[in-house]
Structure formats: C-alpha cells, structure tokens
Amino acid sequence: MMIFALRDRVSALFYRMLAPAFGTLGKGARIVRPLRIVGARHLHLGAGATLQVGTYFAALRDTGHVPETRIGAGSMIGNHAHIICSRRITIGEQVLIADRCYVADNAHDHRDPTRPVIVQGLRQLNDVCIGDGAWIGENVCIIGASVGRNSVIGANSVVTRDIGDFTVAVGAPAHAISRYCPNSKSWRPTDPTGAFLP
Numbered sequence: 001m002m003i004f005a006l007r008d009r010v011s012a013l014f015y016r017m018l019a020p021a022f023g024t025l026g027k028g029a030r031i032v033r034p035l036r037i038v039g040a041r042h043l044h045l046g047a048g049a050t051l052q053v054g055t056y057f058a059a060l061r062d063t064g065h066v067p068e069t070r071i072g073a074g075s076m077i078g079n080h081a082h083i084i085c086s087r088r089i090t091i092g093e094q095v096l097i098a099d100r101c102y103v104a105d106n107a108h109d110h111r112d113p114t115r116p117v118i119v120q121g122l123r124q125l126n127d128v129c130i131g132d133g134a135w136i137g138e139n140v141c142i143i144g145a146s147v148g149r150n151s152v153i154g155a156n157s158v159v160t161r162d163i164g165d166f167t168v169a170v171g172a173p174a175h176a177i178s179r180y181c182p183n184s185k186s187w188r189p190t191d192p193t194g195a196f197l198p
Contacts, residue, residue, distance in 0.1 A: 008032045008053070026073065031055070035080070039067065042085065046073035046093065054080035062086055063106060063124035071095075072132065086122055092132035092149070102141040103128055131165060150180075164194055 015031035021040045026047035034051060037043070039059030049071045051057070059067035065087040071077065072093035081097055083089060084104040091097070105128045109120040125144025130136065134147050137155035147153060148165035158172035166180035168187070175192035189197045 023068070042067045042069060044068070044070045046071060046075070048074045049077075050075070051077045052079045052081070052099075056080075056082045056084075058084050060084065060086045060106070060122065062122040065124065077101075078138075086124060088127040090127070090129045092130055092134065094132060095130050095134050095136070097130075097136040098138040098140070098155070100139050101136055102143075103130075104143050107143060167194060 011033045012030040016025070019025040022043055022045065023041050024044035026045055026049065028048040029045040030050045032051065033053045035054045035056045037057045042059035043057055055077055057069070059069060061067065063086045067085040067087060069083060069085045069089045071091045072095065074093055075091055075095040077097045078099035078101060080099055081101045084106065086106040089103060089105055105125055106122045107125055108117050109123040110117045112120055128142055128144065129146040131147060131149030131151065133150040135152045136142070136147065137153055137157065139156045140153050140159065142159040145159045146162045147159060148163055148167060150166050151163055152168045153159060153163065153174060154170035157170050157174040159174040161173060163169045163174060163176065167176050168178045169176050176190045176194040178187045179190050179194055179196065181188045181196060191197060
C-alpha cells in the first residue's frame with residue numbers, strides 16, 4: 001500500500017510544479033493522477049482542495065463564453081469525476097463529491113433531428129453552483145442546476161433542477177425527500193417540491 005501512497009504523492013508534487021499553468025492552485029491543493037485536464041488556466045482550486053485519481057476536467061469555449069471553474073477550500077472531488085465547464089461552475093468550501101460524478105453547465109445539443117448529435121455542438125445551460133458543505137453521492141449527475149448549502153444528493157441521482165439549502169434529494173430527476181427545519185431543529189420529510197409534510 002505504501003507504493004500507492006508514494007505514487008499519489010509524486011503526482012500531487014508534479015502538479016504543484018505546474019501551478020503557474022492553473023488559474024489558482026491554493027496552498028495544499030492536490031491533483032492526484034487526473035485522467036485529463038483541458039484548459040487548466042480556467043480552473044481555480046482553493047486551499048486544501050483535492051482532485052482525486054482519474055478526474056477529467058475540461059474548460060470549453062464551445063458556447064462563446066470564457067469558462068471558469070472554482071473549487072473551494074477543503075473540497076474533495078472523488079475518483080473518476082468529470083467536470084465539464086463552458087461558462088461557470090462553482091463548488092463551495094468543504095464539499096464532498098463522491099466517485100464517478102458528472103458536473104456540467106452544458107449539454108450536447110440534440111434539437112435538430114436531421115443531424116447526428118455529435119456534430120451539433122454544445123448547448124449552454126444554467127451555471128452550476130454547489131453550496132458549502134454539500135455532499136454529492138456516488139454516480140450523481142448535476143447538469144445545469146445548483147445544489148444548496150449543506151444539502152445531500154443521494155447516489156445515482158440526476159440533478160436537473162435547483163435543490164435548496166439543507167435539503168436531501170434523490171432520484172432521476174432528483175427531488176427533495178427531506179429538509180432541515182430550523183424551528184424543530186430536525187430533518188423533516190418533505191413533498192418533492194421541498195414543502196414539509198404534516
């Protein structure tokens with residue numbers, strides 16, 4: 001096991017040497033053996049943020065915008081995550097994103113049925129913002145939507161609509177199942193819109 005730890009440490013040191021190529025690489029930020037990084041100058045990693053093994057990051061100008069991705073201090077992006085930005089993706093501080101997640105503010109255009117999807121290019125969607133302290137479960141897709149502060153997205157969910165602060169959401173498409181109630185100081189069940197159940 002020590003050989004794997006050493007290999008990961010060497011990878012993190014290598015990317016630390018490449019810090020000038022990135023938008024920002026905060027103190028203690030780590031990039032561990034990524035699959036691919038396209039457009040590193042548009043990636044800003046806060047202090048102590050980590051991109052784990054196999055991360056694929058791409059900043060694309062296909063929709064006519066200058067892309068910018070910010071990952072806050074102390075956030076952990078799991079193994080084999082894909083982050084595809086064409087305008088703005090913001091991941092707050094202390095966010096935990098599990099393995100094999102997909103986060104994008106764009107999608108392949110498919111509106112013209114006479115042409116193959118692969119040649120139609122990208123379509124810009126809403127900016128993505130994942131609030132401080134959120135937990136994104138394994139295999140989650142977040143596509144043109146935001147997730148609130150300290151919210152939890154269950155494994156295998158597909159987030160295509162905004163999820164509020166302090167909310168647990170699951171499903172495809174993801175919908176609220178519970179939310180923190182400050183009055184009772186407890187997590188209470190909700191309907192899919194996030195309204196508390198009686």
